[in-house]
Amino acid sequence: xxxxxxxxxxxxxxxxxxxxxxxxxxxxxxxxxxxxxxxxxxxxxxxxxxxxxxxxxxxxxxxxxxxxxxxxxxxxxxxxxxxxxxxxxxxxxxxxxxxxxxxxxxxxxxxxxxxxxxxxxxxxxxxxxxxxxxxxxxxxxxxxxxxxxxxxxxxxxxxxxxxxxxxxxxxxxxxxxxxxxxxxxxxxxxxxxxxxxxxxxxxxxxxxxxxxxxxxxxxxxxxxxxxxxxxxxxxxxxxxxxxxxxxxxxxxxxxxxxxxxxxxxxxxxxxxxxxxxxxxxxxxxxxxxxxxxxxxxxxxxxxxxxxxxxxxxxxxxxxxxxxxxxxxxxxxxxxxxxxxxxxxxxxxxxxxxxxxxxxxxxxxxxxxxxxxxxxxxxxxxxxxxxxxxxxxx
Amino acid sequence: xxxxxxxxxxxxxxxxxxxxxxxxxxxxxxxxxxxxxxxxxxxxxxxxxxxxxxxxxxxxxxxxxxxxxxxxxxxxxxxxxxxxxxxxxxxxxxxxxxxxxxxxxxxxxxxxxxxxxxxxxxxxxxxxxxxxxxxxxxxxxxxxxxxxxxxxxxxxxxxxxxxxxxxxxxxxxxxxxxxxxxxxxxxxxxxxxxxxxxxxxxxxxxxxxxxxxxxxxxxxxxxxxxxxxxxxxxxxxxxxxxxxxxxxxxxxxxxxxxxxxxxxxxxxxxxxxxxxxxxxxxxxxxxxxxxxxxxxxxxxxxxxxxxxxxxxxxxxxxxxxxxxxxxxxxxxxxxxxxxxxxxxxxxxxxxxxxxxxxxxxxxxxxxxxxxxxxxxxxxxxxxxxxxxxxxxx
Numbered sequence: 001x002x003x004x005x006x007x008x009x010x011x012x013x014x015x016x017x018x019x020x021x022x023x024x025x026x027x028x029x030x031x032x033x034x035x036x037x038x039x040x041x042x043x044x045x046x047x048x049x050x051x052x053x054x055x056x057x058x059x060x061x062x063x064x065x066x067x068x069x070x071x072x073x074x075x076x077x078x079x080x081x082x083x084x085x086x087x088x089x090x091x092x093x094x095x096x097x098x099x100x101x102x103x104x105x106x107x108x109x110x111x112x113x114x115x116x117x118x119x120x121x122x123x124x125x126x127x128x129x130x131x132x133x134x135x136x137x138x139x140x141x142x143x144x145x146x147x148x149x150x151x152x153x154x155x156x157x158x159x160x161x162x163x164x165x166x167x168x169x170x171x172x173x174x175x176x177x178x179x180x181x182x183x184x185x186x187x188x189x190x191x192x193x194x195x196x197x198x199x200x201x202x203x204x205x206x207x208x209x210x211x212x213x214x215x216x217x218x219x220x221x222x223x224x225x226x227x228x229x230x231x232x233x234x235x236x237x238x239x240x241x242x243x244x245x246x247x248x249x250x251x252x253x254x255x256x257x258x259x260x261x262x263x264x265x266x267x268x269x270x271x272x273x274x275x276x277x278x279x280x281x282x283x284x285x286x287x288x289x290x291x292x293x294x295x296x297x298x299x300x301x302x303x304x305x306x307x308x309x310x311x312x313x314x315x316x317x318x319x320x321x322x323x324x325x326x327x328x329x330x331x332x333x334x335x336x337x338x339x340x341x342x343x344x345x346x347x348x349x350x351x352x353x354x355x356x357x358x359x360x361x362x363x364x365x366x367x368x369x370x371x372x373x374x375x376x377x378x379x380x381x382x383x384x385x386x387x388x389x390x391x392x393x
Numbered sequence: 394x395x396x397x398x399x400x401x402x403x404x405x406x407x408x409x410x411x412x413x414x415x416x417x418x419x420x421x422x423x424x425x426x427x428x429x430x431x432x433x434x435x436x437x438x439x440x441x442x443x444x445x446x447x448x449x450x451x452x453x454x455x456x457x458x459x460x461x462x463x464x465x466x467x468x469x470x471x472x473x474x475x476x477x478x479x480x481x482x483x484x485x486x487x488x489x490x491x492x493x494x495x496x497x498x499x500x501x502x503x504x505x506x507x508x509x510x511x512x513x514x515x516x517x518x519x520x521x522x523x524x525x526x527x528x529x530x531x532x533x534x535x536x537x538x539x540x541x542x543x544x545x546x547x548x549x550x551x552x553x554x555x556x557x558x559x560x561x562x563x564x565x566x567x568x569x570x571x572x573x574x575x576x577x578x579x580x581x582x583x584x585x586x587x588x589x590x591x592x593x594x595x596x597x598x599x600x601x602x603x604x605x606x607x608x609x610x611x612x613x614x615x616x617x618x619x620x621x622x623x624x625x626x627x628x629x630x631x632x633x634x635x636x637x638x639x640x641x642x643x644x645x646x647x648x649x650x651x652x653x654x655x656x657x658x659x660x661x662x663x664x665x666x667x668x669x670x671x672x673x674x675x676x677x678x679x680x681x682x683x684x685x686x687x688x689x690x691x692x693x694x695x696x697x698x699x700x701x702x703x704x705x706x707x708x709x710x711x712x713x714x715x716x717x718x719x720x721x722x723x724x725x726x727x728x729x730x731x732x733x734x735x736x737x738x739x740x741x742x743x744x745x746x747x748x749x750x751x752x753x754x755x756x757x758x759x760x761x762x763x764x765x766x767x768x769x770x771x772x773x774x775x776x777x778x779x780x781x782x783x784x785x786x
Binding site: 139 | 394395398399400401402405406407408409414428430431433434436438441444445449453454455456457458459460462487488489490494498499500501502505519520523535559569591619628632633634635636643645646649651652655656657658659660662663664665717
């Protein structure tokens with residue numbers, strides 16, 4: 001009965017391997033390097049409780065009523081101020097995943113090209129595929145001229161095929177999954193490419209504020225505010241359970257996102273927005289974020305030390321200056337997807353790197369998260385994973 | 394620069410006239426019969442505050458973390474129990490508007506036919522159009538055989554054009570905008586039509602529990618659970634600010650909705666779900682709902698009395714047995730859209746009925762809401778509207 005009823009898009013849906021893991025496994029019963037979950041220790045429960053009571057006293061029934069599709073004015077203004085942009089350019093989204101999805105919806109027809117890094121964020125690839133976009137991934141090269149030429153090659157190829165390139169999707173800061181950041185020169189080069197070939201850039205910045213060393217690098221948005229759509233998220237700087245993010249864009253683009261959002265869900269969650277606005281404007285968010293950054297820096301250092309200490313020869317990993325992830329490259333021939341069942345049986349989880357590669361390459365890579373587990377559990381987890389990898393070799 | 398960048402869908406987007414009104418007008422500064430806002434008096438602020446503190450104490454950091462795409466188990470189970478369906482058939486949605494949108498996304502390709510009543514819910518029409526569906530509206534007829542033949546005619550016409558009919562969208566209980574309900578015989582007839590011509594039914598039920606007289610009528614879902622997708626909402630029985638609803642469907646369909654939702658927004662708001670689950674399972678929701686029903690019945694009666702007392706000759710209106718709306722039909726030649734600016738200038742708002750008609754008919758109709766304003770303000774608002782209408786005649 002259900003064979004011929006679905007839309008064509010459904011044929012391109014694919015399940016998030018990460019979300020499927022979480023359906024089957026109790027995260028607290030295994031050593032999980034798999035998810036992108038913030039540490040539960042970063043949620044300021046008592047402050048949240050107090051703020052919620054304050055919001056109810058301050059806003060009353062307004063906090064539980066329908067609200068503006070763009071987001072409540074208090075939160076839009078707080079985000080605009082934080083990001084240094086006019087409030088007219090701010091749309092509150094019901095999660096930054098929705099930001100990605102709605103950008104794709106308003107920009108992409110089936111067959112249109114989206115340029116991405118390779119690897120790139122799984123949830124974005126999932127959304128792009130669901131609209132039947134033609135995803136073209138480009139591997140990073142430390143040589144900026146070679147990096148540029150790699151993009152030029154992909155762009156020329158797409159144009160030769162008569163394809164429209166709609167946008168470049170980038171996570172310039174502490175990328176998911178690699179943990180790496182783009183230099184300012186790389187950002188400038190990519191923005192110049194977008195200007196030259198007239199496509200947009202969707203800049204996804206959920207981790208930007210989680211920097212543990214080095215200096216902040218300007219956003220791609222700041223390099224060309226009329227060409228770059230900037231997406232932000234409260235999930236990593238506050239709490240993911242509120243499902244709140246923001247999109248910053250030229251008013252013409254933002255207007256399309258706004259009208260689309262009317263029919264998607266009318267408006268973002270209202271009470272949650274007031275709580276986030278109070279946290280932001282009272283300075284509580286920044287005070288808490290400072291503590292989170294110290295915690296995550298310590299955890300990152302711990303994982304880097306553990307890997308250096310326990311991992312067998314022939315395995316490389318990235319050194320992220322921020323964010324929640326690092327990325328491992330195993331010897332050629334290693335298959336992280338095949339190895340996964342063995343690891344999970346033994347009680348340790350990661351995400352196989354090939355899921356992040358639009359072309360299915362990267363079979364010998366894996367992503368490890370360092371935000372979720374305690375240091376003690378990370379120690380046990382790395383020891384276990386390292387021993388499994390060693391016994392395999 | 395932005396002329397040729399958007400997807401084809403964008404060409405079919407249209408702005409909600411209701412949401413546009415709300416952008417421009419302070420609802421509390423005018424007499425607004427326009428929105429579908431619940432009464433702020435129905436939000437149990439102190440109980441919500443207490444429940445929120447309880448949720449934080451009970452669930453701790455879990456209430457602020459990422460969660461399952463299907464919804465948190467506690468809420469899925471509470472909804473399943475309330476609706477008398479297996480929990481495997483329940484997906485929590487981030488608003489019932491999202492339920493409508495995601496059904497359309499997974500079922501409809503551009504050009505596919507969606508059957509609706511005429512008039513029908515604006516937000517649904519907005520979503521259907523955004524996917525470039527071919528919407529065919531059918532006017533209600535009190536003669537069930539004529540009503541059936543009207544649908545048969547539209548179905549035959551669509552088939553003759555080689556079109557696929559994907560689903561019938563219906564709000565059987567206290568419809569938005571008409572306030573009218575389908576009889577059991579009408580529900581049975583429509584389900585039989587869907588079986589005969591092999592299309593699905595999307596049953597949208599946000600108002601079902603707000604009944605002020607008469608007996609509950611079985612849902613269309615109960616008549617054929619494998620063919621009907623049932624959508625519910627917490628917006629009218631609890632509070633819209635949480636943006637929570639549910640979809641109940643055959644597991645095959647629900648699985649597509651689930652995978653789609655992964656890339657739409659990963660999961661519904663977590664904390665809000667726990668609050669709703671606590672409200673449901675503790676009985677607080679039902680206790681509060683009982684009070685809301687008494688309040689709304691009184692308001693409905695008040696509006697019906699006001700209309701009978703003040704409206705000039707030649708105007709008819711529906712007698713809703715529940716819900717939030719009634720629907721006025723003015724004499725032929727009256728244009729509710731044109732009259733609207735005059736009404737708004739004078740300080741009273743409604744929604745012109747033609748926006749609810751897929752074919753743009755119903756120019757002499759308007760929707761009036763009776764849930765939002767106090768009885769005192771309704772009195773003033775009806776007097777004002779009636780005097781404007783009288784002076785026009």
